[in-house]
Amino acid sequence: MGSSAALPPPDLSPPDLSAAGFSTVAVLMFDRIPLFEASVPIAVFGERRDDRPDFDVRVISAEGGPVRTDAGMTLAAPYDLDAVDGADLVVVPTWRRPTDGGPPPDEALEALRRAHAGGATVVSLCLGTFVLAATGLLDGRPATTHWRYAGLLASMYPRIEVRPDVLYVDEGDILTSAGSTGGIDLCLHLVRRSHGAQAANSIARGLVTPPHRAGGQAQYIDHPVQAPATGDPFGDTLDWALRHLDRELSVDGLAARALMSRRTFDRRFRQATGTTPAQWLLHQRVLHAQRLLETTDEPVERVARSAGFASAVALRPHFRRQVGVSPTAYRETFGMAGQAR
Known part of the structure; x- marks a missing residue:
């Protein structure tokens, strides 16, 4: 009897949707x-035009019945949770805000687990x-979420690296995005990843939005300068330093x-701020530079010196590390000229 080569084991891994693309989109509304x-x-996925991929979008009521929004409007979702099955x-x-009510219903959670196990890409x-x-x-x-709720996500789910x-964060089969327009960034990324830049650019033009934004969510986070406690030498010193x-x-x-003493000051500083004096000073200097870029038209060189940096060259790496974009890019978005545009 002749011998034959052993057959390889079947490939049970989920399909590579980043290469194969996707066509059926299930949207779960709570x-x-x-x-x-x-x-x-x-x-992003619903409008149909000749220069865009044709997606089958299924809007699903995740809890059954009409969907009430936080604005008081009621939406009629035509599908129930069964429509999750078969979606790419x-x-x-x-x-809803995580502090408003209990956890998501078990039926919806199980539908998401089942979809992921079946090879679907799951996105939030x-x-x-x-x-x-x-x-x-x-x-x-x-994973990521709206910056305002990132701390709450980390405390509620400590096994997640927030x-x-x-x-947005692309983990291949699971993707998560930041708040509001960060969702547009992620959806366009999905189109670009699976259907190419031309399709994503066409959708972005229709939405009048950039097909890709530089930087991250850090440039949108508001870091108010906390007023130090006054009435004692330590609080007065922090207030003086800010001025x-x-x-x-x-x-x-x-x-x-x-x-x-230096040792007592360092210990008191960490107790009050959670960081070292040097790190706090650097953070406050970058925050001050942000405010000047937002509210004045002074050259970046002068902004840098007003914030305590030797030059714009010295400011730039610290600004980019903390904010996510360069001082010039930040001013173009949040400065007076950008606001006027």
Whole structure:
């Protein structure tokens, strides 16, 4: 009897949708959700034109019946959870605020787990990340959500590596995005990843939005300068430092102003701010530069010196590391000229 080569084991891994593309999109709507975020995947995938891929978009009521939005409007979703089966892409566009009510319903969580196990790409936009987190699919993975709720996500689901400073996280079969228009960025990324840049650019032009935004979510996070407690030498020293960021400030000099030894000052500083004096000063200088870029038309070189940096060249790497974009790019978006545009 002749011999024959053993057959290889069957490939049971999920299909590579990044190469094969996707055509059927299931969008799960939950009760009391924000209207704008809920509309994002429908706006990106729903319009049909000759120069765009033709997606079959299924809008699903994840909890059954009409979907009430947080604006008081009621939406009639034509599909129920059974429509998740067979979808190539399953999107949770948003979720009600995590502090409003209980967890997502078990039926919806099981539908998401089943879709992922069946090879679908599963996506959450904005607060929808809390729904994916409840399924357990994000355990051990990086993920993002709206920066305002990133801390809450990390505390509720400590097994997730929360990245609050990015617009979206692409893990191949699971993707998550930051808030509001970050969902548009992720949906366009999905089109670009599976159907090419031309298709994504066509959709972006129709939405009058950039096909790709530089930087991450960090440039949109508001970091208010906290007023130090006054009435004691330590609080008065921090307040003085905030008013004199343009000067050369040394930690030893601040400790002397606070009438403390350097060791006591460092210990008190970490207790009050959670960081070191040097790190705090650098952070406050970048924040001050941000405010000057937003509210003045001074050259970046002068902004840098007003914030305590030797030059614009010295400011740039710290600004980019903390904010996510260069000072010039930040001013173009948030400066007075950008606001006028």
